[in-house]
Amino acid sequence: xxxxxxxxxxxxxxxxxxxxxxxxxxxxxxxxxxxxxxxxxxxxxxxxxxxxxxxxxxxxxxxxxxxxxxxxxxxxxxxxxxxxxxxxxxxxxxxxxxxxxxxxxxxxxxxxxxxxxxxxxxxxxxxxxxxxxxxxxxxxxxxxxxxxxxxxxxxxxxxxxxxxxxxxxxxxxxxxxxxxxxxxxxxxxxxxxxxxxxxxxxxxxxxxxxxxxxxxxxxxxxxxxxxxxxxxxxxxxxxxxxxxxxxxxxxxxxxxxxxxxxxxxxxxxxxxxxxxxxxxxxxxxxxxxxxxxxxxxxxxxxxxxxxxxxxxxxxxxxxxxxxxxxxxx
Amino acid sequence: xxxxxxxxxxxxxxxxxxxxxxxxxxxxxxxxxxxxxxxxxxxxxxxxxxxxxxxxxxxxxxxxxxxxxxxxxxxxxxxxxxxxxxxxxxxxxxxxxxxxxxxxxxxxxxxxxxxxxxxxxxxxxxxxxxxxxxxxxxxxxxxxxxxxxxxxxxxxxxxxxxxxxxxxxxxxxxxxxxxxxxxxxxxxxxxxxxxxxxxxxxxxxxxxxxxxxxxxxxxxxxxxxxxxxxxxxxxxxxxxxxxxxxxxxxxxxxxxxxxxxxxxxxxxxxxxxxxxxxxxxxxxxxxxxxxxxxxxxxxxxxxxxxxxxxxxxxxxxxxxxxxxxxxxx
DNA sequence: CCTGCCGCTGACAACGTTGTCAGCCGTGCC
DNA sequence: GGCACGGCTGACAACGTTGTCAGCGGCAGG
Numbered sequence: 001x002x003x004x005x006x007x008x009x010x011x012x013x014x015x016x017x018x019x020x021x022x023x024x025x026x027x028x029x030x031x032x033x034x035x036x037x038x039x040x041x042x043x044x045x046x047x048x049x050x051x052x053x054x055x056x057x058x059x060x061x062x063x064x065x066x067x068x069x070x071x072x073x074x075x076x077x078x079x080x081x082x083x084x085x086x087x088x089x090x091x092x093x094x095x096x097x098x099x100x101x102x103x104x105x106x107x108x109x110x111x112x113x114x115x116x117x118x119x120x121x122x123x124x125x126x127x128x129x130x131x132x133x134x135x136x137x138x139x140x141x142x143x144x145x146x147x148x149x150x151x152x153x154x155x156x157x158x159x160x161x162x163x164x165x166x167x168x169x170x171x172x173x174x175x176x177x178x179x180x181x182x183x184x185x186x187x188x189x190x191x192x193x194x195x196x197x198x199x200x201x202x203x204x205x206x207x208x209x210x211x212x213x214x215x216x217x218x219x220x221x222x223x224x225x226x227x228x229x230x231x232x233x234x235x236x237x238x239x240x241x242x243x244x245x246x247x248x249x250x251x252x253x254x255x256x257x258x259x260x261x262x263x264x265x266x267x268x269x270x271x272x273x274x275x276x277x278x279x280x281x282x283x284x285x286x287x288x289x290x291x292x293x294x295x296x297x298x299x300x301x302x303x304x305x306x307x308x309x310x311x312x313x314x315x316x317x318x319x320x321x322x323x324x325x326x327x328x329x
Numbered sequence: 330x331x332x333x334x335x336x337x338x339x340x341x342x343x344x345x346x347x348x349x350x351x352x353x354x355x356x357x358x359x360x361x362x363x364x365x366x367x368x369x370x371x372x373x374x375x376x377x378x379x380x381x382x383x384x385x386x387x388x389x390x391x392x393x394x395x396x397x398x399x400x401x402x403x404x405x406x407x408x409x410x411x412x413x414x415x416x417x418x419x420x421x422x423x424x425x426x427x428x429x430x431x432x433x434x435x436x437x438x439x440x441x442x443x444x445x446x447x448x449x450x451x452x453x454x455x456x457x458x459x460x461x462x463x464x465x466x467x468x469x470x471x472x473x474x475x476x477x478x479x480x481x482x483x484x485x486x487x488x489x490x491x492x493x494x495x496x497x498x499x500x501x502x503x504x505x506x507x508x509x510x511x512x513x514x515x516x517x518x519x520x521x522x523x524x525x526x527x528x529x530x531x532x533x534x535x536x537x538x539x540x541x542x543x544x545x546x547x548x549x550x551x552x553x554x555x556x557x558x559x560x561x562x563x564x565x566x567x568x569x570x571x572x573x574x575x576x577x578x579x580x581x582x583x584x585x586x587x588x589x590x591x592x593x594x595x596x597x598x599x600x601x602x603x604x605x606x607x608x609x610x611x612x613x614x615x616x617x618x619x620x621x622x623x624x625x626x627x628x629x630x631x632x633x634x635x636x637x638x639x640x641x642x643x644x645x646x647x648x649x650x651x652x653x654x655x656x657x658x
Numbered sequence: 659c660c661t662g663c664c665g666c667t668g669a670c671a672a673c674g675t676t677g678t679c680a681g682c683c684g685t686g687c688c
Numbered sequence: 689g690g691c692a693c694g695g696c697t698g699a700c701a702a703c704g705t706t707g708t709c710a711g712c713g714g715c716a717g718g
Contacts, residue, residue: 381674
């Protein structure tokens with residue numbers, strides 16, 4: 001910038017004014033400065049700008065895994081909103097590890113991101129408090145902050161979605177419906193389990209703990225659990241899987257078994273669910289909506305909005321493709 | 330930092346030394362400083378550090394779309410290598426738009442990223458030259474830089490991979506093999522088409538232009554092209570699709586037609602290809618390998634390595650799952 | 659003619675670090 | 689006792705911007 005000023009025969013500050021489109025510069029002078037900028041190929045140093053102004057025009061996004069379709073759709077939606085707001089996105093994968101999440105968030109804060117969108121892996125975000133006090137804005141997505149942390153959050157209607165799925169299966173004649181969910185320490189998994197129990201209860205069907213299995217979506221575990229359930233004297237005639245990976249794992253295990261297969265409804269849509277035979281009936285959640293709304297809440301606060309923390313629930317919707325409409329034998 | 334210095338009763342510079350683990354500080358003093366740091370919750374301002382040192386410990390990644398499985402796997406691999414090297418990743422989606430790519434790259438450069446990994450959308454990277462001269466390191470992934478731009482690049486063995494696929498189909502008795510590729514202006518699409526022609530020629534089978542269709546992976550276009558080809562007097566008995574999205578589109582179109590279906594080999598593996606019936610035979614490319622190797626090349630250069638630009642080809646491998654082993658009728 | 663104002667420009671400090679260099683003190687050697 | 693040296697510490701400038709304030713000349717109004 002100094003060089004540009006010299007080349008254009010003006011002071012540093014005038015160049016700064018031109019670069020920032022500040023008013024009060026003689027058009028002729030401005031033109032001369034712009035010419036010098038082009039000639040020298042000058043580009044503003046953002047780091048210095050940040051140091052002086054305090055805003056980085058960068059937000060941080062912490063998700064579980066950038067390569068997971070659910071989160072990468074969320075990532076994309078966040079990126080789109082950020083671009084519209086002139087911001088860039090630093091993304092990090094927490095691998096569902098609270099320590100890694102904390103490390104990422106703090107590193108982002110060191111970089112002075114303007115705001116954070118976090119899919120929390122842990123339940124203790126005390127480490128966030130100093131940053132929040134320092135003016136960093138944070139929004140939680142997919143899972144809420146623990147009580148006491150008063151932040152905006154965007155969630156799916158987990159219980160309601162699972163409820164829709166259970167009702168759908170009941171409508172198709174099922175009463176023995178198994179639920180295969182992720183580890184109940186994960187907020188969404190717990191909510192979905194709750195939705196399952198509530199819907200059964202509402203239909204007057206007693207929940208049977210032997211038809212419930214909660215844990216990580218490994219294929220071995222899934223094989224064991226399905227085998228166990230299907231060998232029961234009154235086996236489930238339908239399965240409800242609690243997230244996309246569980247659905248896929250269940251499909252893989254079922255593929256190793258002879259028909260007839262139980263009906264299946266999966267929470268979370270996934271690509272190609274329509275190409276499998278029968279098509280997989282799913283409860284679609286709006287992953288990009290999650291990202292979009294979270295980013296919008298964030299930028300609203302960044303542009304000065306204050307107000308009580310909001311908690312937004314995005315609706316899910318059931319897509320019938322065949323697997324959920326199989327009747328009980 | 331000033332506050333910490335005051336609190337610990339030392340000079341600014343001593344705090345800086347402690348924070349950076351520089352040698353030559355009395356352990357007692359260091360302990361006092363560290364205590365003050367903890368007490369005040371001090372965190373170093375990275376922007377100021379960057380301004381002073383010139384290194385941001387951040388790299389930029391420009392891909393086509395963060396939500397595309399191929400690119401998000403690449404993204405994850407880059408992130409992993411970056412983390413191991415103490416760096417963060419700024420990611421942007423170019424949407425296959427050269428102008429957007431340029432904008433992203435220049436914005437990243439304004440932020441003084443140490444290096445760039447680019448999946449180029451366009452063929453003109455003249456805009457990169459000033460940045461390269463200014464010391465930014467760039468590595469291309471999936472597609473090479475245009476001649477004259479002497480940069481490291483990591484590519485898949487596109488022609489060889491398609492060749493494998495063609496040979497596989499020929500081995501299963503096919504001689505009428507159609508090729509459905511993306512727009513030939515895309516480097517990988519052109520290379521794959523070339524591999525197709527070469528492999529046919531090597532087998533002594535004349536290429537038939539009526540069995541070749543190059544263009545974007547829209548379902549309408551795919552439907553038209555497949556209908557046209559399958560209505561020929563001597564229709565193709567096998568299809569080779571040039572990327573993941575084309576494969577999926579072809580599967581969707583085929584699903585609307587009565588059997589028997591032509592054999593199918595798709596370039597690029599995709600999740601659930603094993604759950605479709607018959608399983609989809611693919612030529613798997615190593616998308617995370619692409620990201621990993623590109624990031625490794627980048628960090629090698631960032632740590633001082635100089636040397637001629639390298640061009641690395643990653644092998645592909647064929648995974649037979651059923652659809653590519655269907656015999657001709 | 660003087661005053662006040664406006665449009666434009668520039669000098670200077672400040673943002674929070676780190677690199678450079680100088681200084682202090684104690685120790686060991688001549 | 690004088691000197692060199694090493695371990696430790698600190699003062700200061702610099703990185704490239706932007707915010708603040710002051711200054712300049714011209715013009716309108718009193």
